[in-house]
Amino acid sequence: MSAEPFVLSRILSGHEQDVRGVSSVQVDHTFLAITSSRDRSIRLWDPITGSEVKRLYGHNHYVGVVMALPDSPLFPFKGFVSGGNDHIINVWDINREDPVYTLIGHSNVISCLSTTIDHHIISGSWDKTVRIWDGNKCVSTLEGHEQAVWGVLGLPNGDIVTASADKTIKIWRDGGCIKTLGRHTEVVKGLALVGNLGFASCSNDGVVLVWTYDGELVQECHGPDTFLYTVAAKSDGTEIASGGEDRTVRVWRGQECVQTIAHPAAVWSVTFLPNGDLLTGGSDGVARIFTREGARKAGEEVISTYEASLSSQSLPPGSVGELNTDKLAGKEALNIPGNKEGEIKMVKDGADVTVYSWNGAKGQWNKIGTVTDAKSGQAKQLLAGKEYDYIWDVDVGDGVMRKLGHNKTDNPYVTAQDFLDKNDMSRNLLEQVAQFIIKNGEPITLGAPSTTGPMDHLTGHSAYTTQTARELAEQEARVRFPPRRNFKYFPTDNAIYFDSGNFSQIQNKMFEFNSQVPSQLALDEEEKKNVSSIFSTLSNTSRYHATEFSAKEFKTLKKALTWPPNFIFPVLDLLRLFLSHPDGANHMVKDKTNDTFAVLQLNLLSETAANQTLSLRSLSNLFKWTDSREKILQPKSTEIVQAISPLISSPNKNVRLTAVSVLYNFSIGDVKVESGTKKEEVTCLLQSIGNEADPEVLLRSLVALANLTYKDSSVANLARDQDVVKTLEGRVSGQQDKSLESASPNDLEWFRTNYPEAGKGKQSSFRRLMSIYKLVLVGLGGVGKSCLTIRFISQRFVEEYDPTLEDSYRKQVNVDGEECILDIFDTAGQEDFSAVRDQYMRTGDGFLCVYSITYSVSFQEVESLHDHILRVKDTEKVPFVLVGNKCDLESDREVPREKGEETAKKIGCKFMESSAKTKVNVTEAFHELVREIKRWKKDYGHTEEEKEVAPGTPKKKSKCSLI
Missing domain, CATH: 3.40.50.300 (P-loop containing nucleotide triphosphate hydrolases)
Structure with a gap:
């Protein structure tokens, strides 16, 4: 008798990014579901109600994998293990808020976890090694894979199995590799124990293979041609579940797919729960539980809404096979039953092409979406559940291939920035990634071709730019592609923040000065505890989004900001860090007295360079948050720029650099300012450009000016009115042009193109790059x-x-x-x-x-x-x-x-x-x-x-x- 099909039971919503890992931990007579996410959190859930029970933070990067700990004297508590992109492994007790201990030794991302027969933790990493741990000590390292390790598994016979991006599976015994299995044709992404039979493996080749403990292939499960990311098996080995890029979980019994469970996003992880239910984690940031038990099924309304959301999906042609609309039948084809579970059928539905999947348990075709771009036949590709015109592999030189998706209608610079942010990579790579996209991706043409060349904002002369940029500018004034030239420094949307510091030194200096300031201004013991609490919160950067400061802590900080000028600099340094935290900036936004802003204004007038510098850095950090930009910087922009003006000529380089940094942040355009303020900005920048001797300060001023004029033609007119050409002439054509030589040739050529009067006859000076x-x-x-x-x-x-x-x-x-x-x-x-x-x-x-x-x-x-x-x-x-x-x-x-x-x-x-x-x-x-x-x-x-x-x-x- 066939088992009932899985249906939706609970939707576990709360994570802010992809759910990468799922597991469960036994507690008394029940259990809790565990999920880990790219939002850096781990969450425990009640599987019956679907409610969040606990939220834990212990990683300062994405949390990719979680695994329940076995009952063992090695772990005298109910707990689990997590591994992250921060290269560390945390061991958790579910009754504690912090890890019991941390395993350190890998030098790259932790991608997989398991335990040996004697309950020692096994970890696999992108550093190509596998480690076995006794407590918090690494007792063995297995080396032999040529690329990242994606799967590890401890077998009941004491052996260890590993899977790798080198397309092989290895079986290890007593620290040595005894067999290498090479049946998969692509990256092997997951392993699972299959009862007493052996183990299963899944791969980007779309196949699930089942092996004996000795490595003999006994079963092949062939599904659609898709990347498989995860595989799991019931404890008795009777069923296997696999999930992947095609937004489905497939349930296998033997070699037969008995059910296909559609999802609205790619499935990163799947596991069988102790009660037989399935728990999945998706790229949409949601975990889901599916059950066969009627008592645990979701309500009919919830299921209907979920199925409706699935049927309304837009699917790219490439995800459902080759598409030839001329040969497609109409909806009458749905009267013919499918041959196997999960079979895909496309039918014409008016002008659309609709996709159906055969549900063998119910004997019906289920609609799973409508094909996009069906008329053109232009196949899109899936990545993490999203559709793209292009998907490239990107090698950043660290041994890890990352996928970069881009659509023709997207701004390459926005795509590049999203890619860098997602992968936690340096913004210095923005231009290189964007240029790669521009070179390899054919932009879509919007509207009729322009018959006239583009006019440069600064000079009124024609300037080099792509036709795509011109047409997009006509369609959308705020979206303009930069020219297809390697401009290294601009345009930029990357603000400058000053959010790092030595917390202990700042705190020690504050407490040292606290004993020297007038007694009525000194902090008492309770207030000193408030200061320590602020530093404690700031030091835990991985929890910035989840931590807050109390009103008492902010009040204490404001009191310390009343210290005399010769003692206030460590307090200003604390304020700078405080404003780099979202809740710190929020306290300043909500402070109706404006005392904090007044302190910053006052210290901009200070005779102490350190006080001026730290006040400017605090202002720079306010650009980090939407509320502080809109409610502090925007209404105060004129006052800020006017206060900065005299600092442009400060004898102290740090003051000049941070003053220009604030102007640079204004130039990005996230803060709306009036034309009068923009004129003040241009005046300040031209003053800096005309007089600055330090290369770093000068370059930042030039980039800020270029940013302003590139994005706003009215600012370009202001610059011309203030003799911008005359000011630049001495910098790009005279003896001082070495100050610019850290820029790329095209950056310098941009200035020459936009200011044709400058540097005539001095072409060679632009080629002398250091x-x-x-x-x-x-x-x-x-x-x-x-x-x-x-x-x-x-x-x-x-x-x-x-x-x-x-x-x-x-x-x-x-x-x-x-x-x-x-x-x-x-x-x-x-x-x-x-x-x-x-x-x-x-x-x-x-x-x-x-x-x-x-x-x-x-x-x-x-x-x-x-x-x-x-x-x-x-x-x-x-x-x-x-x-x-x-x-x-x-x-x-x-x-x-x-x-x-x-x-x-x-x-x-x-x-x-x-x-x-x-x-x-x-x-x-x-x-x-x-x-x-x-x-x-x-x-x-x-x-x-x-x-x-x-x-x-x-x-x-x-x-x-x-x-």
Whole structure:
């Protein structure tokens, strides 16, 4: 007797992004459903009511996988395990708010979890390894896969099975691979235990295979040609469920598909619950439970609404097979029963093509959607449940292939930015991704072709732009594609924020000053606790969207903001960070007194550069949130710009840079300002452009001006009225043009095109572009990386907290007769944020590894840091200089110089000892690293294109490599 079909039971709504992992944990005589999401949360649900029971945060990146823990003496609690894109694994007790402990060891995304027969946790990662854990200690590492590991499974006989993007499955015993299975033709994405029979595997080839424990193939389940992401089996092995890109879960009994359960989005994960129900997680951010038990079925109204939403879906032709509308029958074809469960049939329904799926249990055809673009036959493709004209594989050089979807009617820059945000990648890659889209995607033409060339806003002359940009501008004034040229810096929609800081140093300085301010202004013990609570909330960045500040905490911050000017700078630094939190900005928005804004205005007039800088940075952070933009910055824009005007000529570079940064943020256009204010902005920017000597400040001013004039023709007229050409003439044609040389050639050519009077006869000056080298400082905290950097940048030694310090710097230098720009990234304070540190590593040209000769533990980390860099860069050698810092403290030495020399020889790098305090080998260290980079480029050239393609998905014809 055939089983009843699964029907909808509960819809678990609440996640803000894709539900990537699903599981369940037994509690007393019932159980809780578990879901993990790209919104960085893990949620526990009551499967009977569908209500959320608990929400947990413990990862600072996407949470991709969850797994219930077995009952075992190793885990004396009811719990589960989670793995995320932050490379860590958290072990949870369901009765606690924080992880019991964390497993650290993988160097890339955690993609899968399981347990051994003796209940040890098994983890698989994109770093191509599998690890076995005893408590929080890694006791074994399995290496052998050539690409990312996507599945792990502990077998009842003690063996371990792994699945990989290298299209193979491996069986391991006693730490060694005993068999490799290569039957799948694409990436193998999931594994599941199938009772006493063996295990199942699913793949992007659309096939579910069932194997014995020894690796003998015993069953093949062939469905449609789609990517399969997940597979699960009932505990007795009688049924298997698979889910994937085609928005369905298929239930298999033997080789037969007995039911196809349609979903409104791609299915990332599926599991059988203890009561036999199915739990699924989708790319629409929703988890769903399906049941065969009548008592647990959803109400008829809920089911009808759900089925109606499915039947109203728009489906791309490519998702349902080859489409030839001329040969399609009408709806009378639905009178003929289907041959098998899930069979697809397309019929003509008037001018539309409607898709039906055969429901064998009910003996009827169920409508699952209407084909889009049926008349043209132009096939769209599915990605994460969404339809795209183009889907490309993108290699960012970290061994992971990511999919980029784009539609012809979309703005390439918007698509590129969404892609970077989704994958947590540097905004510096925006232009490269956008240009790849423009080059490989054919934009749709809207309206009739233009018969006249485009007019440049700044000069009135014709300017180069794409026909697509012209036509889209005529259709939609706010949507304009940039020219098909590699403009490196503009136009941009990326505001500048100042949201990083050393929380402990700021807090310590506040408490130090608290004992020195007048007694009536000092914070009492309860208020100091409020300050500590603010810092605690700010330090947990992964929960910014879920945490709030109390009214008492904000009141305490406002009290501290009344401190005298010589004591207020750490409070202003706290305010800067406070406003980078959504609820912090919300408190300022709701503050009817405007006291906080008044403090910022007052400190812009301060004689202390630090106070001015931090006030400007606080204003910059207000651009981060919609409410603060609309309710503070917009009505106060004129006052802000007027207050900034005198700071443009400040003798302090940090003040000038942050002042220009605020103007830069205004130039993006998210804050609506009146024409009079725009005129003030142009005046300030032209003042900066005309007088600025620092390359970074000048470049930011130029980009802000270009942004303003590019987006608004009225601003271009204002610029012309203020003799913009005369101001620019000296910067792009005279002796000072080196200040612009960090821009790309097309950036400089844009200025020349838009200001034709400037730089006549000086064409060659635009070709003298300096090399830019990205240097990354690595090492444990406290070894003096920041002190070395500051000594090199500004020739001063800093022992205590300085609120003006950044974690990235730029300096123009001359190394062996070559003028070059050094972009220096100091990873100080980032040791606990591996994703941030790894991003620096991926983009760095060379690495200055610093340890302290007075701290042996920092020296012991050198080799592991070097190895980690090689893994992140996916290479065998990188430009690397080892520096033993604090050589002025000889009496405290713990690391002999000979040890440093020995390690450097082993690694194959240069070595020297330095002292930021006495300025020993500071400049030499940075210059030597530049020499190493130049030697490396000469010896190895640009070989990134030779890297292996990815752990990930199948190759496509077009690939974008971001180096």
